[in-house]
Amino acid sequence: MPLEVARPTTFKQYRTLLAKDLRQEFHTKEMLSSMGIYALLVLVVFGAALAQTANSFDILQMSGGLLWVLIVFTSLLGLNRSFSHEKENGCLEGILLVPLDRSVVFLAKASSNLLFLAAVELLTVPLFYFFFLTTTTPAESFWLIVLPLVVGTVGVSGIGTLLATITINTRGKDVMLAVLFIPLVYPLLYACVSATTAVIVGNESFLETYFQSLLLAGGYDVIMILLSWVLYDFVISA
Amino acid sequence: MASPEPAIAVKSLTKTFGNRRAVDNLSFELPHGAFLSIFGPNGAGKTSLLRILATLSRATSGTVLIRGIDVRKEPDKARDHIGLISHNSMLYPDLTAEENLLFAAQLYGVADPAQRVSGLLEAVELKHRRLDQVRTFSRGMTQRLSIARALIHDPAVVFLDEPYSGLDPHAVEIFDGLIAAIREDRTSIMVSHDLQKGFNMCSHALVLAKGGMVLFDKRESLDYQDFSQVYAKTVGMGVA
Numbered sequence: 001m002p003l004e005v006a007r008p009t010t011f012k013q014y015r016t017l018l019a020k021d022l023r024q025e026f027h028t029k030e031m032l033s034s035m036g037i038y039a040l041l042v043l044v045v046f047g048a049a050l051a052q053t054a055n056s057f058d059i060l061q062m063s064g065g066l067l068w069v070l071i072v073f074t075s076l077l078g079l080n081r082s083f084s085h086e087k088e089n090g091c092l093e094g095i096l097l098v099p100l101d102r103s104v105v106f107l108a109k110a111s112s113n114l115l116f117l118a119a120v121e122l123l124t125v126p127l128f129y130f131f132f133l134t135t136t137t138p139a140e141s142f143w144l145i146v147l148p149l150v151v152g153t154v155g156v157s158g159i160g161t162l163l164a165t166i167t168i169n170t171r172g173k174d175v176m177l178a179v180l181f182i183p184l185v186y187p188l189l190y191a192c193v194s195a196t197t198a199v200i201v202g203n204e205s206f207l208e209t210y211f212q213s214l215l216l217a218g219g220y221d222v223i224m225i226l227l228s229w230v231l232y233d234f235v236i237s238a
Numbered sequence: 239m240a241s242p243e244p245a246i247a248v249k250s251l252t253k254t255f256g257n258r259r260a261v262d263n264l265s266f267e268l269p270h271g272a273f274l275s276i277f278g279p280n281g282a283g284k285t286s287l288l289r290i291l292a293t294l295s296r297a298t299s300g301t302v303l304i305r306g307i308d309v310r311k312e313p314d315k316a317r318d319h320i321g322l323i324s325h326n327s328m329l330y331p332d333l334t335a336e337e338n339l340l341f342a343a344q345l346y347g348v349a350d351p352a353q354r355v356s357g358l359l360e361a362v363e364l365k366h367r368r369l370d371q372v373r374t375f376s377r378g379m380t381q382r383l384s385i386a387r388a389l390i391h392d393p394a395v396v397f398l399d400e401p402y403s404g405l406d407p408h409a410v411e412i413f414d415g416l417i418a419a420i421r422e423d424r425t426s427i428m429v430s431h432d433l434q435k436g437f438n439m440c441s442h443a444l445v446l447a448k449g450g451m452v453l454f455d456k457r458e459s460l461d462y463q464d465f466s467q468v469y470a471k472t473v474g475m476g477v478a
Contacts, residue, residue, distance in 0.1 A: 003354065093328060099315070
């Protein structure tokens with residue numbers, strides 16, 4: 001009897017690809033542990049670097065920037081690893097042999113990168129608060145940092161996934177990813193640092209800065225993710 | 239009744255990398271159920287040809303039809319009929335054997351993935367290791383599982399890229415049996431460096447050198463001694 005095969009919907013294929021990444025992480029815990037430990041070490045380094053400066057600077061003004069340095073560096077580590085499994089044993093070719101819209105591979109990989117980075121942020125943001133903000137008084141609007149964190153993490157994961165795919169076959173891919181990633185993510189980073197700092201400091205006009213920055217970050221996310229979606233077939237086939 | 243349309247038709251196929259012609263104006267046809275062995279020295283264009291046929295690479299010019307489907311115009315439709323077994327297993331080492339096969343079955347849209355996976359694991363004699371991570375498998379076991387993965391959607395055309403590479407004699411024996419089963423009702427193309435084995439298995443033989451065709455014929459029209467002399471001469475031509 002011939003085997004019954006019906007091409008699944010794009011959403012089902014997306015779900016299958018995403019579930020595979022999560023299952024793999026469940027077995028290895030590689031992404032979460034390496035990103036988590038790295039983030040903790042960066043926090044320790046920040047602590048050591050700032051310990052000698054005591055009262056000569058305003059930690060509230062700096063904390064937004066420090067937090068995003070932590071997120072960007074940690075995400076680079078995860079992005080570099082996210083495709084190493086696909087490269088091993090030619091697994092990516094196995095996926096490309098399947099009749100599917102190549103953009104689904106982008107969406108699924110970007111989603112898993114987003115989830116891993118968000119999980120690490122869930123751990124590190126409270127620690128960051130504990131290390132750097134308990135000795136001072138952040139504004140009551142502090143909780144609003146959730147939104148720039150979400151918008152920034154979505155953008156970092158989307159842009160980073162495209163670039164990780166581009167650099168997967170290049171020599172010195174780790175450095176290459178960083179060299180391409182930092183300039184491309186800069187506008188997003190700038191807007192997120194601005195929004196994060198605004199709500200931590202809580203000046204009179206902080207809401208205006210906050211929403212303007214979020215608008216810039218959100219707009220950049222939409223443009224870059226749509227661009228990645230459109231370009232992905234070409235990038236992954238090359 | 240067998241369809242008169244060839245299972246695979248290659249017409250004036252060329253692939254260039256810069257100034258180098260990896261595949262140079264190749265044309266041949268294979269009927270349904272044929273088993274083609276491709277031979278040639280390193281750099282002859284065997285893997286480049288196989289990658290184009292498997293839709294993993296685009297030809298610079300020329301046409302490939304898989305069961306009448308143009309792989310350039312309708313790659314997804316062609317992929318429904320293609321399975322690839324390579325020296326790369328395409329298996330995730332951290333997933334179990336069952337998870338790897340279920341993943342592939344769900345991506346292809348196999349109607350009853352669990353049953354299909356169970357049947358294939360039994361066929362490749364790995365059912366007892368279904369819950370073990372692929373990382374713990376020997377090379378031979380991994381290669382058997384990669385056969386199951388390639389056949390998960392029951393493709394009509396199977397490409398084998400040096401499938402025997404790295405296997406010990408016992409694994410080769412098991413693998414021979416599996417390949418014999420694959421051939422039934424399928425069209426297969428195998429890239430091989432083992433002249434005797436590839437010749438014995440095939441219904442058609444193709445020898446490539448510098449991307450071009452040196453010889454293409456049915457095995458029944460070929461004498462192994464003459465064939466091996468042609469091959470030795472071809473290897474003497476060196477790489478492209």
